[in-house]
Amino acid sequence: MPLSVTPIPSDGEIIVFGNFENRAEAIIFADRSASRIVHGAPASWGFGFDVSTTRVANFLSTGAVFNDDAADLDFRVEGDNNANLLVIDAGTDSGSFGGAVVTGAAYAFNNLTSRALTTSIGREIHMPAQTLLVTNASGTVAVGAAVFLGIPTLDQCPASGTDLTVTEGATLYIAGALAGTACAVVVTAGHAIWVDAGSVRIDGTLQLGNAGTDTGAFAMEGATSGVVTTNVAAAAGTYTQTLPSAMGTCGQQLTTNGASPAILSWAAASWKELKDIQGLTCRDQAYRNVREARVYDYTYKPCLEERGMWSGGGMTMTGILADDAPWAMQGRCKGAFSPINSVGNLIAAFQVMAEKVEKLEAANIG
16 A cells, blocks of 8 residues: 655655555655654554564554563663663563662662752652642542552462561661761751651551660650650560550559559549548557568569569569568559558558657656
């Protein structure tokens, strides 16, 4: 089928003239006046570029396809200062922006081109503040996000018959905070993640630290000054605490039931208006409690320190035991020492002793 080809400009140069895929004559020429390459086949046919017998690229009316024969042919785009501005490695089915592909990564960002660092501009990846238009006329979207990471699942392909163990898995892993070099770049306060405004929602467990490597801690800064840091002991132990469901009232103190998992609750402090007074304690009984209490020197067993219930090592302690002095323990926790009960009994016993001393002194004077 002969073609009707637009006349070639006087300054045109024929590049290809012949048959296109055995269908009809085709012509490709350079139009120097318009700085373009024109092909004379029907637009619906398009044309392709071959190297030997391998199709490098197809240019069709519906778009362009590179490496349509699925050969090991790489694709690279150069910039003014970066020879690897975009790299597609067909052999490894991977790509890179700014440098060579990274083994094991589908896509990598490693653009090392020198450029000025600008406030609030991402050095490697940047999404500016902008209005994202949506086409929904109405309705409800459960989760609306500008950036979304789904749940990735690792699987063997093909299966080897032997399990692959991943010690620590993460959907997003950040190796550390931004740091400067020893060559005139100083980062005063580096952060791995910085949320400048807005709340941070975490539906799962927030883990701080890593046993055997880093001690967990969190810090809260005041709006004007000061930093309050809370951390755990290096041998932190393993336990769970559940906070009360209410905020408590003025003067109450937080206490535990001593069980595992621990249930925390609010307990009344020592203000009179917070208590139902049942009367004065029997001072003679308190005196007998203190007088008959056996005091021991002891150390805690090593297993308690291993479980995080004690961190004093082999330190020798002096005190009473719950077995001998139930009056000094908490009412609901038979083995938990109660400073309130202990101090109350000591004061009552001291008062009895003071009265005895006063009587003896009075008898001696008489």
